[in-house]
Structure formats: C-alpha cells, structure tokens
Amino acid sequence: MPTPRPRMTGEERRRRIAVRHHLAPEARAGTVEQVAGALTALHGTDPATVHLAAGARLAGAAGDPVAAMERAPYEDRTLVRMHAMRHTLFVVPTALAPVVQSSTTDAVAARERATLIKQLKAGSSLDEAWLADVEKSALAALERRGESTAAELAQDEPRLREQFLYGPGTRYEQPQTVATRLLRLLGTEGKVVRGRPLGSWTSSRFRWAIAPALPALAPAEAQAALVRRWLASYGPATEADLAWWSGWKVTDVRKALSAVEAVETDLDEGATGYVLPGDTGPAGEPAPWAAFLPALDPTPMGWQQRDWYLDPGHRAELFDRSGNIGPTVWWNGRIIGGWAQRPDGEPVWRLLTDPGSEAVKAVKAEASRLHARLAGTRVTPRFRTPLERSLSA
Structure with a gap:
C-alpha cells in the first residue's frame, strides 16, 4: 500500500511564517542579514520597504x-541590491547574489539588451555598435569616478544624454535618455551596482558604482540552489507559486524541484505543495502575534496563491491594479487590515475583519512600535493601493 x-x-x-519569517516576537532576528537570509530576498523596488520589512522582524x-x-550593502557588503526575479529589484x-544572477537575472538581461537595441534602432539612428561604444566609455568613466550619478557620468560621456522612444506604440511610450536604460541594463547584467541613496533612507535617487565580479554558475545548478533556499523560506508552495515568484518557465520550475528532490504535500485548497526533504514535520506553536508589514513586503508577495492568509474579498482594497500589495496588518498569520500614515507621520490602520479584543490590543502595541521606529519619517509607497490612499487622506 503506497x-x-x-x-x-x-x-x-x-x-511556519510566524517562525521562519521572524514575525512572532519570540522568533525575531538579531540582524538585518538574518532577516534577508530567512526571506531569501527583500523587495528593493520601493526604497523604504527593506528598512520597514527588517524593522518589523528585528528584536x-x-x-x-x-x-x-x-551599513550592510554599502559598508559591510553583506547584502547587495540587484535586479532579480521577475526583473524586480x-x-x-x-553569498546568494551569484545564484540569483545565474539562475534568473542573466536571462532577463539578455532580453533587456535585445529590447534596448531594437528600440534604439526603431526610434532613432542609433544602433548596436554605437551602444557598445557608449557603454565602454561610460564604464571607464565610472571606474575613474568610483561612484557617480547618471547626470555626473553624462558630463564625461555626453552621448548618455541622447534620447530615444521607449515602448513605441504601447501605453508606456515615452522619450527616455540612453543613460536611464543603459545603466539599468548594466545593473541587470551585474556590471554596475546601485550605491548609497542620495538623501534619506526613503530616497529613490542613488549613485552607481562598478560591481564586484560574480562567479558564473551553470543555470540549472543555480536554479536548484535558489529553489532549495526558497522552499526553506516559503515551503510548502505550489509550482504556480514558484513560477510566479521566480519568473521562470514551468519546465525550469519542475526541473529545479526534481533536482532538490522536493517532497509533494497535500494543501487545504486541494493543490499539491512542495517542501524540502525532511521538512514535513510540524512547526512550533508561536505565541499570538501581530505585525505591521510594509508595501511589497516579501511575506505577502511570496506566493501567487494567497487564500490561506488573505481573504479574497479584501484583495481589491490591499493591492494595486498591477498586483503590488500595500501596507498590511497581520494577526496570527492572516492579513486582517491595512495601514498608512497621517500627514504628521502617525500610523493609522483599518481592520477589514473583527479579530477580537486580544488581536486589537496586539495591533495597537505594534502600531506604537512602528511609530517609534519611523521616528517622524513619512513614507509614501510607490505603488499606492485604495486602502492606503484612503487612510493617508
């Protein structure tokens, strides 16, 4: 009998997420490196997310x-900001950067380079040879400067100011400078890296620097290594979850799951989930917990299929039209509401369900912890959701 x-x-x-994602108070981490490692990666698209996501999980x-x-990415170099899964920052x-680059980002970069060359040719008289010459010159200038903004680099290489039509014939059509697209491409290829922000920790402006060389790995080897890391963070998860999170083809997802000998499990919704070998036992029972997580936090963005922690009826309030989640309030592993900040910086929240008096008390305590952590800084998510807009008004 099987x-x-x-x-x-x-x-x-x-x-599992209470403990493995450092969300329960007794499971909170001691360092930002621990947080990033436990989550596999922190979303870096919205500059404030990495700080708020780490703060929610630190003791x-x-x-x-x-x-x-x-300190971690700019002084200690223990973390790195890079384009990765789904072409997301x-x-x-x-230590994981070579795995991400070889498993995912190299393929994204190849597509990006082909697209840029096609758009240059279609929207201007510029071509591949011209781009290669500008690229060589810009990298040499960046090497001399050490760190530089795009505007500063354009002083050394004026051709970076040339414009072309991005996304012709689509709703994204707009003129862009070569600098904007080329530096992003070079970052995706692992040739340059984002430096320290210009201004506060909420700033989207930054300098560029030459990136340290990463060892190249065989793509299949790197994909297996990334899946092993990801399942330790997010398992059990479905093929669809992994394909969505990684941006890979389903065939690559299946090969990587096979390579790590992932174990099939039955999930409540009737789907097949996967965990690492030896990881089918129960997690510990954490004490009741509440959390205020930022927009694009890795936990709610870790799975495509979310009904086990999110009431489908609340999606419209908490997500924007592109599928980006806003700031959320959690109770014992479920999203129960959202939060924002008043103009004076004080957190304000709305619960979308009645979780009981114990939960409300814990939510209030977490709001106070967040208020102290923000220390008067006002954070406005880049991708705004209906509930966040309503609360902040």
Missing part, C-alpha cells in the same frame, strides 16, 4: 534597522 502524502494545513503554513536589542540596513545576501 505511503500517503503528508498534509500541510493552512494553520501549519501560518505557524528590540538589534538596534536601529535603518542604520543597519545602510531585490536586496539579497551577498
């Missing part, structure tokens, strides 16, 4: 998450 597949209930999955004795998150542990 051995029955292990079952992973929604309750078990919620216990009180860990110190200032903003200062720690400024992430902050990943430095």
